[in-house]
Amino acid sequence: MATPTKYPTAPLKCWPKAKEIREQYYKDYAQAHERGGIRWSGGAWAFDAVPMGLGDDVHVMTGEPYAASIAWDRKFAQECQDATDARGWSRDLCSYMRIYWGSMYLNRFHFGGEFPKPNFYYQSQICCSHSKWDQEASLYENVPYFCIDVCVGPYETLDEGRVNYVVNQLHDSVEGMEKVTGRKYDDEKLIAAVHNECRSTSLWAEICTLNKAIPAPLDEKTMFSLYVLATLQRSSKKVADFYEELRDEVKDRVARGIAAVPYERCRIITDTQPPWGFLKIYRYMEQFGVVSIGSVYTFGLEGIFAEQEDGSWGPRKTPQQLGIKINTRDEALRITADWNLSRPCWQHFYDPRIKTRMMLKMVNEWKLDGVILHLNRGCEGLTVGSMENRLGLIEAGVPVMTYEGNMADEKEFDERRTVSRIDSFMETLGLKQIPEAVALHAA
C-alpha cells in the first residue's frame, strides 16, 4: 500500500498561553478570598457574564471542567466518586457531579489545599443534573444558590415571551446577588462582559469553521484543551483575546497547509465528552490516518454558530459586528439570554433531529468520512438521543460507530473492547494502520 501524503505539522504557538490562563484561573479562584474578592461556582453553561457586574475581583470556578480535570487523575477521580457513593448517591448520576461533590465532601481541591467554598452558586438548568448538582453543593456549603431555568424550547421557535421568561430571572438574580454579597451592581461591567462573551464564543465557532480545511489545522484532542477556556469563563476579556490570537494562528496554519495529523486521509467527528482518562484512543486512530476534526460537543458546547449567507454553518455575528450598542442592563441581559439560547448543544434537549441535522451539516461541510458516537453513561444530558442521531446518520449513508463509556468514571469504560471496535470500524472504512504513522507514535 502506498504511503499517504505526509502533511507538515507544527506545534501551536498559543498552547503555553492556554495552559497559563487555565492555571491562573484556578489559582485566582482559590486565592480570591485572601484578596478580599468573591468566589462563585456553577456550571459551564451558567450566564457567567452576569456575576461579572459585581466587580473585577469576582472569580468563578465552573464545575464540569473542574471535574474533567480531576478525571485525568484517575486515582483522585475514583476517590471522589467513592466519597459520593459513600453518601448514598447513585452511581448512574452525572459523573462530573459525582466528582465535584466528592472533592467537596473530601475537602480536597485538585489544585492543592482545601476545597474553596464559594460565596454563592449560580447555575442554569437545561440538563437533568445541573440544578440538583448545585442545590446539593449549596446546601452542603450553606451558601446561597441562584438557578436560571432556560428550558424554553429550541432556538428556532424562540419568541419574545420565552426570552422575557429568561431575562426576568436574570434581573431577579442580579438583585439576589447584590443582596447576598452586599455589593452594588455595575451595569458597565456587565455590558463589557456580555461583549466579551459574544466575542469568545463567536471566535471559537470561527476557529472550528477553519477546520473545514484539508488538512485540518486542529485535531479534536487538541481542541479539548482549547475550547475549555470558554467553559471556564467565556465572558472574560482574557479568554476573548486569547481566542482572537488563536483564530489568527489557525488561519495562518490553514494558509500554510499545516496539519494537526501528518497522515490525514480520513476525517471523522465524535460526540459528547470523551472518556477523559483515555484520550489515547484519538492518538490510536491517528495511526490509521484518521483525524477527528471536532464534534457537535467540541464546537457547540460553547461556540455560537449561525447559518451564513451562503447557507453554510459558521460563527454567529456578535452584537459589535452588527453595530448594536448595548446601553442598559436590560439590553445586556436580553442579548446574553438570546445568545445563549442559540447554543448548539442546548438544542437536542428538545429534539434529537436538530442535532442530527447539525451533524449532517458537519459531515457535508467538514467533508467527513464517518462518525463515532460515545454512548456516555456519565452524561445523560448530552447522550440522550444519540441512537436517534445514529439512525439519522446511517439513513444518510454515513458510517457510524458507537461505543459505551463514561467521561469520568473509568469503571464504565472498557479500553480493550473500544480499541477492538475501532479496529473493526477502520476496516469498514477500508483503512489499515500506516506503518510510518505507527512508528511516529512509537517514537
Next chain:
Amino acid sequence: MITTGIDVGAKTVKVVLMEDGKIRGKAKVLSGFDQEESAKAALDQALVEAGLSREAIGIIITTGNGRKAISFAKGDVTEPRAAALGAVFLYPAARTVIDVGAEESRAIKCDANGRVLDFAVNEKCAAGSGAFTEAMARALEVPLEELGPLSLKATQSIPMNAQCAVFAESEVISLIHSKTEKADIARAVHDGLSSRVVAMVRRVGLNTELVLIGGVAHNPGFVESFKRTVGLDDVRTAAEPDFVGAIGAALAAAE
C-alpha cells in the same frame, strides 16, 4: 501453503488449519487463564489431526478477544472481519452474520468478499451473550447442553421482563418457586437472549441471507427463539458454528 487461524475466545480457543481453501485440521480447547498456552495446545491438537508438523505451517493469524495475546502469530484480524470471511466462505450468499459467543455477540453486514460494511456489538452486558444462558442453566440446575433441547418442549411463552442477567436470574428463581415448568422457563431465557440479539441485527439491517455462528448457535433452543423473534423460518446455522471465526482468520492469513 498451510495457513492457520486461531480464534482466542472468552471461553474456548479454536484453531483451524487450511490449505488451498480446504480445512486440514481443527481443534478446540478451553481458554483458561493462559491464552497463549491454550492456543499452543489447540494448535498442537489440530496438527495431530491433520498429520502435520509445526514446520509445515505458514502464516498464523489470530482473532477473538485475546487476539493480541498470542506472541507466535504473525498478525490478527478483528472478530467481525474473521466472522464475515468465514461465513461467506462457508455460505457465499451470506450477507448478514450473527455471531453469538460466550462473552460477546455481534451482528455484521458484509459483502460478497466478506468485507465488513457495518457491525453492531453488544455492550458491556451479559444478557446478550452466551454467558447469559450459562448463568440461567445454573439457576435452573440444568446442564448447559440440555438447556436448548429442554426449551423445545415448552408449551407456553412466558415473557421475561428483566433486561439484566443478574435480575433475570432472580426472575428465573421466582418462576421456579411459582412452579413454572422448567421447559417454559428455558424458552423464556432463549427468547430474552434472542430479543437482544435481534435488536442488534436490526441496527445493521436485516438481510434474509443470514448465517448464525458462534458457540451459542449450537443451542437449538436459542436457534428456534431467534427464528421466531427475527421472523424468519429459515436461518442458516453453520455446521460447526464456533469454528467460523478461526476459519476466517485462516483465510485472512492466506490473503
